[in-house]
Amino acid sequence: MRAPVIRIEGLSKSFVLHNQGGVELPVFRDIDLEVFAGECLALHGPSGTGKSSLIRLIYGNYLCPQGRILVRHDGRVTDVARALPHEILDLRRRTMGYVSQFLRVIPRVPALQVVAEPLRAQGVDAAAAEQAAGEMLTRFNIPERLWHLAPATFSGGEQQRVNLARGFIVDYPILLLDEPTASLDKANRDVVIDVIRQATARGAAVVGIFHDAQMRDAVATRVLDLAPAGAAA
Amino acid sequence: MMDGAAILDAPLLSARGITHSYGARIGCRDIDFDLWPGEVLGVVGESGSGKTTLLNCLSAQMMPSSGKLTYRLRTGDQADVYALTEAERRMLMRTDWGFVHQNPRDGLRMGVSAGANVGERLMAVGARHYGAIRDQVTDWLGRVEMDLERIDDLPSQFSGGMQQRVQIARNLVSGPRLVFMDEPTGGLDVSVQARLLDLLRGLTNDLGLSAVIVTHDLAVARLLSHRLMVMRRGEVVEQGLTDQVLDDPQHAYTQLLVSSVLQT
Numbered sequence: 001m002r003a004p005v006i007r008i009e010g011l012s013k014s015f016v017l018h019n020q021g022g023v024e025l026p027v028f029r030d031i032d033l034e035v036f037a038g039e040c041l042a043l044h045g046p047s048g049t050g051k052s053s054l055i056r057l058i059y060g061n062y063l064c065p066q067g068r069i070l071v072r073h074d075g076r077v078t079d080v081a082r083a084l085p086h087e088i089l090d091l092r093r094r095t096m097g098y099v100s101q102f103l104r105v106i107p108r109v110p111a112l113q114v115v116a117e118p119l120r121a122q123g124v125d126a127a128a129a130e131q132a133a134g135e136m137l138t139r140f141n142i143p144e145r146l147w148h149l150a151p152a153t154f155s156g157g158e159q160q161r162v163n164l165a166r167g168f169i170v171d172y173p174i175l176l177l178d179e180p181t182a183s184l185d186k187a188n189r190d191v192v193i194d195v196i197r198q199a200t201a202r203g204a205a206v207v208g209i210f211h212d213a214q215m216r217d218a219v220a221t222r223v224l225d226l227a228p229a230g231a232a233a
Numbered sequence: 234m235m236d237g238a239a240i241l242d243a244p245l246l247s248a249r250g251i252t253h254s255y256g257a258r259i260g261c262r263d264i265d266f267d268l269w270p271g272e273v274l275g276v277v278g279e280s281g282s283g284k285t286t287l288l289n290c291l292s293a294q295m296m297p298s299s300g301k302l303t304y305r306l307r308t309g310d311q312a313d314v315y316a317l318t319e320a321e322r323r324m325l326m327r328t329d330w331g332f333v334h335q336n337p338r339d340g341l342r343m344g345v346s347a348g349a350n351v352g353e354r355l356m357a358v359g360a361r362h363y364g365a366i367r368d369q370v371t372d373w374l375g376r377v378e379m380d381l382e383r384i385d386d387l388p389s390q391f392s393g394g395m396q397q398r399v400q401i402a403r404n405l406v407s408g409p410r411l412v413f414m415d416e417p418t419g420g421l422d423v424s425v426q427a428r429l430l431d432l433l434r435g436l437t438n439d440l441g442l443s444a445v446i447v448t449h450d451l452a453v454a455r456l457l458s459h460r461l462m463v464m465r466r467g468e469v470v471e472q473g474l475t476d477q478v479l480d481d482p483q484h485a486y487t488q489l490l491v492s493s494v495l496q497t
Contacts, residue, residue: 088474089459106434106456108427121438
């Protein structure tokens with residue numbers, strides 16, 4: 001039988017707000033999940049059901065206090081919940097890509113470099129990485145005159161396309177997408193559908209949140225319904 | 234590359250139980266961590282939290298009251314830093330370590346030129362050929378975006394941001410493996426700060442440097458550090474991957490720090 005690329009066991013998560021009377025906000029309890037190579041799993045459910053949190057937990061951005069998040073990395077299995085910071089960074093460098101809803105802009109760094117950075121982090125030389133970055137930006141319809149500008153002044157849609165170009169420039173075995181198309185027009189949504197299909201075709205496992213039902217139907221091979229915390233487990 | 238893989242499996246610097254008190258007052262208490270090769274560790278907390286005391290202990294500028302610090306030398310041997318002789322320790326600081334002070338005046342010699350400030354460091358590790366030294370100095374001042382026409386000017390004639398860049402060049406020219414930085418962008422205008430941050434980020438990425446950076450600015454920590462330690466009243470209250478500590482803070486104090494930052 002095929003081994004999953006991601007395997008989640010008994011994952012529970014809640015947030016404790018220490019400065020607001022120690023309020024505890026449960027997100028979900030006891031989640032089990034397997035994701036296989038070549039599939040695109042869409043997380044579905046009303047807001048507040050922890051879709052983004054689940055993606056952030058897999059990426060190691062949120063702390064996992066309970067349960068295991070096993071990710072196949074480098075021919076071995078790494079538990080994100082127990083991994084040391086430098087191990088998570090290595091996982092992100094080579095195995096897991098993540099496209100958030102918004103681009104985090106860094107002052108002074110031009111779009112071309114923002115997109116090239118994940119390749120540079122893998123040791124690709126500057127010229128080859130920038131060449132690839134230019135191709136990705138072209139694919140996402142970012143005109144060349146913007147490549148050498150820092151994206152801070154770009155429109156929301158342009159920033160998001162830079163973000164997507166950056167997320168898809170490396171052929172990661174795992175891709176995590178948190179509403180990547182929220183601010184895109186139809187033409188650019190179609191580009192995203194294409195790149196996601198290409199990713200699953202080469203064997204990547206994709207876990208995504210797609211608010212737009214049309215988008216979801218176009219790419220998802222499986223849908224996971226998340227229920228509000230406390231309702232079910 | 235077998236060597237590289239082997240090296241990645243061992244920390245560069247290991248701190249265990251580092252404690253320093255000033256009489257009855259605690260500077261820092263029971264600090265434990267491992268710094269891995271190529272890793273940038275940020276230390277955050279408000280003033281008086283013990284960040285600078287810890288940095289001074291880690292960089293052996295100060296002897297802690299107790300604790301052990303182990304550094305892995307280029308040879309692969311482990312050095313017990315606090316047990317080294319004064320001469321050995323000074324040698325280590327010259328050849329393997331750098332220290333970037335918040336105030337460039339503390340890290341530069343104000344009476345000699347920018348070029349000499351950078352060249353001096355090379356001569357301290359044995360460089361003697363004038364032409365080669367001059368070439369390296371020019372190369373480094375270029376990398377920190379200094380106007381090369383000003384290579385013979387005194388640092389006192391420079392702006393704060395330029396002085397800071399000379400100090401960075403002086404520290405990096407000798408190829409250190411570990412750099413300590415105390416509020417490296419503190420006291421600079423925001424635009425100058427952004428430029429310096431961009432520079433530091435590029436340098437740590439490209440050179441694969443390990444670094445410990447003390448800052449009270451969470452945005453600086455997010456931009457520059459892989460890993461974060463949050464200090465309060467001399468103790469580490471939380472540590473972990475930088476974005477995890479900032480986006481999902483666990484400790485009440487970290488939550489307070491994160492929620493106090495103005496969103497832009």
